[in-house]
Amino acid sequence: MSAAAPVLEAESLRVAYGGNQALDLPRLALGAGELVGVVGANGAGKSTLVNALLGWSRGRPRVSGRVRLDGEDISALPTHERVRRGLLLVPEGGAVFARLTVTENLAASADRATGRAYTEDEVFALFPRLRERLHHTGGQLSGGERQMLAIARALRLGPRALVLDEPSIGLAPRLVVSVLETVRRLVDERGLSVLLVEQNVRAAIEVVDRLVLIERGRVLAEGPVAAMRDDPRIIQAYLGEGAA
Numbered sequence: 001m002s003a004a005a006p007v008l009e010a011e012s013l014r015v016a017y018g019g020n021q022a023l024d025l026p027r028l029a030l031g032a033g034e035l036v037g038v039v040g041a042n043g044a045g046k047s048t049l050v051n052a053l054l055g056w057s058r059g060r061p062r063v064s065g066r067v068r069l070d071g072e073d074i075s076a077l078p079t080h081e082r083v084r085r086g087l088l089l090v091p092e093g094g095a096v097f098a099r100l101t102v103t104e105n106l107a108a109s110a111d112r113a114t115g116r117a118y119t120e121d122e123v124f125a126l127f128p129r130l131r132e133r134l135h136h137t138g139g140q141l142s143g144g145e146r147q148m149l150a151i152a153r154a155l156r157l158g159p160r161a162l163v164l165d166e167p168s169i170g171l172a173p174r175l176v177v178s179v180l181e182t183v184r185r186l187v188d189e190r191g192l193s194v195l196l197v198e199q200n201v202r203a204a205i206e207v208v209d210r211l212v213l214i215e216r217g218r219v220l221a222e223g224p225v226a227a228m229r230d231d232p233r234i235i236q237a238y239l240g241e242g243a244a
């Protein structure tokens with residue numbers, strides 16, 4: 001393998017629920033300092049992929065294949081051990097404690113911070129809005145602020161690879177742009193590696209380096225975003241007039 005081994009890599013990753021093959025992914029690689037978008041419609045297999053990467057499951061799927069973090073096979077490790085090694089997920093809706101304040105939410109992450117952790121000041125420089133909301137509880141925040149706090153919590157832990165599951169859901173379009181642009185900055189300025197799993201293809205296409213389009217658990221198309229923008233399958237389904 002080349003010197004630039006992927007930070008996160010999945011190989012022959014297959015997930016089946018009973019007779020239903022929900023995911024069949026020959027290979028997915030996230031390079032260091034890369035922002036890769038995995039996009040697809042409802043039921044395409046996005047949540048199944050996220051769960052398989054994190055080693056978590058709803059129901060009783062049959063999972064096979066390999067997941068590697070920094071070249072190390074983590075397929076057999078439980079979720080908490082993958083997280084401890086720096087594979088961090090910001091789940092749909094953002095994971096924040098509704099009854100704790102912003103300060104307390106961030107402190108809860110700081111307790112388990114690794115050497116890769118961002119400082120509180122760094123986090124507030126990225127999300128100035130959070131500094132203005134220090135004493136608000138998670139439950140009092142807007143959807144956009146909750147999403148920012150969830151990302152901030154992950155940064156305080158110190159990610160090797162950050163998986164964002166549908167960060168745009170429930171957010172006003174202006175906030176979607178703001179959150180995704182901040183993610184782009186993290187990649188550009190800090191070299192963070194981010195897998196952005198999104199249904200909102202229009203928004204994702206504006207910030208990612210590469211796009212992977214999945215449908216019924218399989219890769220339909222993938223490539224650098226510049227080429228994918230012109231892919232008829234993307235245009236027809238997601239970007240053209242009358243598309244979703």
Ligand SMILES: Nc1ncnc2c1ncn2[C@@H]1O[C@H](COP(=O)(O)OP(=O)(O)OP(=O)(O)O)[C@@H](O)[C@H]1O
Binds near residue numbers: 044
């Ligand atoms: N716990 C489960 N038990 C049985 N089948 C499941 C389960 N979870 C997902 N599936 C099936 O796997 C396929 C992929 O679903 P998945 O939830 O991964 O899609 P998705 O792209 O995340 O969609 P959405 O955006 O709606 O969450 C679907 O056919 C779904 O019915």
